[in-house]
Amino acid sequence: MKLHEYQAKDIFGKSGIPVPNGQVVTAVDQATKATQIINGPPWVVKAQVHAGGRGKGGGVKVVHYPYEVVTATESLLGKHLVTPQTGPEGVTVNQVLIEEGIEINSEYYLSMIVDRLTACPTMIFSQAGGTEIEEVAIKSSELILKEHIDPAVGWMMHNARNLLYSQEPPPPVGALTALMSVMANVYKIFMTLDCTLVEINPLALTKDRKVFALDAKINIDDNALFRQKELLLLDDPREKDPLELMAEKYHLNYIRLDGNIGAMVNGAGLAMATMDVIKMAGAEPANFLDVGGGATEDMITKGVEIILKDRRVKAILVNIFGGILRCDVLARGVVAAAKKTRIRVPLIVRLEGTNVKEGREILRNSELKFLVARDLGEAADLVSKQVAQ
Numbered sequence: 001m002k003l004h005e006y007q008a009k010d011i012f013g014k015s016g017i018p019v020p021n022g023q024v025v026t027a028v029d030q031a032t033k034a035t036q037i038i039n040g041p042p043w044v045v046k047a048q049v050h051a052g053g054r055g056k057g058g059g060v061k062v063v064h065y066p067y068e069v070v071t072a073t074e075s076l077l078g079k080h081l082v083t084p085q086t087g088p089e090g091v092t093v094n095q096v097l098i099e100e101g102i103e104i105n106s107e108y109y110l111s112m113i114v115d116r117l118t119a120c121p122t123m124i125f126s127q128a129g130g131t132e133i134e135e136v137a138i139k140s141s142e143l144i145l146k147e148h149i150d151p152a153v154g155w156m157m158h159n160a161r162n163l164l165y166s167q168e169p170p171p172p173v174g175a176l177t178a179l180m181s182v183m184a185n186v187y188k189i190f191m192t193l194d195c196t197l198v199e200i201n202p203l204a205l206t207k208d209r210k211v212f213a214l215d216a217k218i219n220i221d222d223n224a225l226f227r228q229k230e231l232l233l234l235d236d237p238r239e240k241d242p243l244e245l246m247a248e249k250y251h252l253n254y255i256r257l258d259g260n261i262g263a264m265v266n267g268a269g270l271a272m273a274t275m276d277v278i279k280m281a282g283a284e285p286a287n288f289l290d291v292g293g294g295a296t297e298d299m300i301t302k303g304v305e306i307i308l309k310d311r312r313v314k315a316i317l318v319n320i321f322g323g324i325l326r327c328d329v330l331a332r333g334v335v336a337a338a339k340k341t342r343i344r345v346p347l348i349v350r351l352e353g354t355n356v357k358e359g360r361e362i363l364r365n366s367e368l369k370f371l372v373a374r375d376l377g378e379a380a381d382l383v384s385k386q387v388a389q
């Protein structure tokens with residue numbers, strides 16, 4: 001689950017990480033009032049969406065007069081914002097953060113993730129922060145420093161020193177204590193809120209050696225939300241893909257991807273393998289959909305419906321290994337979906353396992369046209385034929 005910048009900054013502020021004063025607004029008429037409460041000029045008007053790269057996409061505006069705060073808010077609210085991270089379709093801006101403009105002397109990058117290789121919480125720090133950090137990571141990776149943390153020991157002062165003194169010149173002496181405090185607090189937030197990401201880019205240093213988190217990103221591990229009930233209140237479903245939201249409602253593990261071959265599979269491992277098969281056939285998967293072991297006929301029907309709602313889908317591959325989910329249940333679900341929604345694309349079905357005979361029988365007797373594949377190889381062939389057409 002992702003948080004908005006203003007929500008993450010609220011958490012930062014309460015945890016002792018300095019943030020600029022700001023106010024979130026949802027209507028243009030709230031903007032004037034915000035300028036009276038918040039220090040300025042300059043003010044910074046920022047689109048609140050679950051995507052970065054806003055600076056490059058026109059979603060962050062620095063302004064110098066109160067009336068400009070109003071016009072900037074107006075130009076963002078309700079508008080479609082396209083940034084390097086949203087994809088060409090963009091996202092709708094429902095909220096805008098108006099905050100005090102900070103005079104930046106230098107911009108640092110600071111984040112915390114779980115490093116897959118070492119399986120450790122890892123802090124990443126760079127003195128080359130700001131909107132170009134992706135380019136820095138590619139072209140000058142030596143400027144990006146990493147520090148693995150042993151969770152049994154926790155955050156230690158030497159972790160901060162390793163990051164701050166590993167590069168010449170280190171940040172100015174007057175700023176070191178403040179930077180160390182931010183680092184320790186980022187670690188604390190990461191661990192106590194079950195985060196998968198805490199990111200501050202930029203972490204700004206002013207001329208008088210004060211630090212401020214000018215941007216804030218916090219992602220929470222969905223599997224930990226059962227013990228982070230307060231954070232659940234911060235969820236903003238408007239930011240989610242509508243098909244993923246629908247899938248969530250029916251307890252389907254669905255992730256939308258960019259390709260054009262829809263896939264419905266039981267089990268995450270088989271779903272990954274099926275995505276590989278689709279790629280090997282020269283196509284790209286349109287989604288990841290694991291209906292799980294306990295899927296009911298109704299869930300299968302909903303799964304097919306969700307795949308079909310994605311207009312890019314040119315063919316659907318159903319790849320089921322019947323175990324707890326029996327092949328006949330699957331077949332009935334697919335047939336029900338086909339009757340309910342007109343299936344406008346070829347449906348390739350590969351069934352194996354429990355009650356496979358009954359499953360194939362149901363498909364055969366349905367008078368609907370399915371391309372039945374006996375094994376994965378044949379399924380791949382059928383997919384490539386569909387792509388070639």
Ligand code: ADP
Nearest residue numbers: 044052053054055100101102131201202214215
């Ligand atoms: P994004 O990462 O989505 O591009 P940021 O919040 O990082 O959005 O804003 C982009 C840039 O705008 C920052 O790198 C910073 O230079 C500037 N900026 C953002 N907030 C402020 C602020 N409150 N005061 C001064 N500059 C800011």
Ligand code: MG
Nearest residue numbers: 052201202215
């Ligand atoms: Mg940023």
